[in-house]
Amino acid sequence: MAQKRILLGIAGGIAAYKAADLCSKLAQAGHQVQVVMTSGATQFIGEATLAALSGRPVAMESFDSRFPLGPHIELAKEIDAFVVAPATASVLARFANGVADDLLSTLYLQNTASVLLAPAMSDPMWSKPSVRRNVATLVEDGCQIVGPEKGWLSCRVQGIGRMSEPAKILAAVTEILGQS
Template identity: 70%
Template sequence: MEPTAQRILLTIGGGIAAYKAADLCSKLAQAGYQVQVVTSRAATEFIGDATLAALSGRPVVHDVFDPRFPLGSHIELTREIDAMIVAPATANLLAQFAQGMASDLISTLYLQNTSPVLLAPAMSDPMWNHLAVQRNVQTLREDGCHLVGPEDGWLSCRVKGTGRMSEPVDLLLALESVLKDHC
């Protein structure tokens, strides 16, 4: 009997860095992980369901009240997962997580989840360096979240700064490290 693949919940926030989530999804699947993708409504403006479903082999989920999950999507999607990845983790998602808000599916999943959480922040340099965002980041670190990035470099707002989402290969390596330490 083959061992069961580790289950990863890949949640995608609404930022231009969402395009990197397709590569991350592909790398996770190729590494043997079972990937379930959840996107925020804003993320669908940047990346389509067809791409993510093809790469993960599963339908993408958006809604708290998805009829495919009679017990609630937040309950069923977090059952027996090995880790939750939020990439990109927008300033909005970081704030919701830090404040314990459950105003959409991703924030509700975060509160329901008991497995390790990897956050891959992505936003503009001024936003990343804002005191409110840094307070939220500190809270999330204290809560046990694993932050990967953000990186310095060229940002979508056509300037250089800090706020670039880490590369998918770096997120995969961070996940492997977290899962190894968590076992």
């Protein structure tokens, strides 16, 4: 498969640490990876780690002079897939309701490529009717979902909400790219 352009969004949840492995796996598969992080994601994983793994500067701000047309325009242009891992309850809500209040959510609205979301949150959050409605809306809108999985959660309990492992997300990305 020829090199594809992947936009990797990372939201602010503890599962953000897995995004480093996903970024590395995508790059090792020969893809060009551009990382976009929310400010919350920086509380869990460093920008320098993701820049080193992707070989590209990480984008975080809606207003960035490196992108004269705006990062939401330039970063969404000609991408092959938009992957968000972890996709927190907040990100799912903003995407489902068309709220563009940061770079990641604005990119979602600008994007025309296939979207893969890897939810990650606590079991009670995942089980909330509002979260389930947002996921249903996103699926209706054409997004693909991988996970979440059942297992040990960071809140020290077993439940559903664990982000899928990077290898599983990579397999889903590869499938999406094969269809495009």
